[in-house]
Amino acid sequence: MTAFMQAYVRRVEAFNYRLGRFAMYLIFLMIGILAWSSISKTFFLPSLWTLEMAQFTMMAYFLLGGAYSIQLGSNVRMDLLYGAWSDRQKAAFDAVTVLFLLFYLGVMFYGGWLSTSYSIEYGERTRTAWRPYMWPIKVVMMAGILLMLSQALAELFKDIMRLTGHRDVEEKS
Template sequence: MPRWSIIFVRLVDRLNYGVGRFAMYLLFVLMAILMWSLISKNVLNPSLWTLEMAQFAMVAYYILGGPYSMQMGSHVRMDLFYARQSPRQQAMWDAFTVLALLVYLGVMLWGALDSLGYSLGLKWPEGALLPEIGRLERSPTAWRPYLWPIKLIMCIGFLLMLLQSVAFLIRDIATLKGETI
């Protein structure tokens, strides 16, 4: 395998490992938010922000932890026939499914970027080179937080998952060639 592909795979693995380890701690943030929600509802005045902030923390935990989960092999897979196959046949099936995953993640990233642009108030008029900046999108709830931070996290998560999928595809190609990365 070319040197650049080995460097790419190792860099993506290291990046997703670090982000995934960070994302694990978001579960504690989520628990703290829910604990505060419980206390504020029973002792103080209920906080408006706790439910939505818990949802944002859960989305960040899930989206940023996805590439790490994929890297560690923690995703659900059907092993009825797959486990009985040789590593070369497994790599062939994995390469095929990763190609389908790349298409899916590309569409998801495209939609997430479009949604992020909308939440930032970016509009491209016909024929213009630069966007017009409008209002920032806010949630329609009573708390009304800006939505661009969580949409940015979603874009980052989809990009990291896309990069991890490309790294898996490179590994599968190396396995089909009889090499290891």
């Protein structure tokens, strides 16, 4: 079982690291879209697509980078008690709290699945002048939630391995 957990953690973290490093550059795409929006409003006719495209890019940036953020441990944590605990106590606490994250992401995935399938089936569009289809960003949303689920499970596996005494698991910062 430990070999499976180690292989799972290694593969998931390698994929999420690469995708997260790519996703962080989406901020520059969003800046470009917003810059074009300002330029077109000032010198040309305003573009209909820029606001929604910037929102879609921000959603992709946020959700595709979510697993990378979990991997880096850049989540907010109350350090009042946690900082004084031993590594074993931290792993036990993290193993319990990651279950809440898994539940939350599972509920989000279920709701996102229903929304995405509806969007694809009925050709859902936004109610703006540009009227883009909603399914592409909802598919990206589902991929981001699935990647966060896989990373949260990897975090649970790492905590279990820490609790069972495996020293080859890298320590959280």
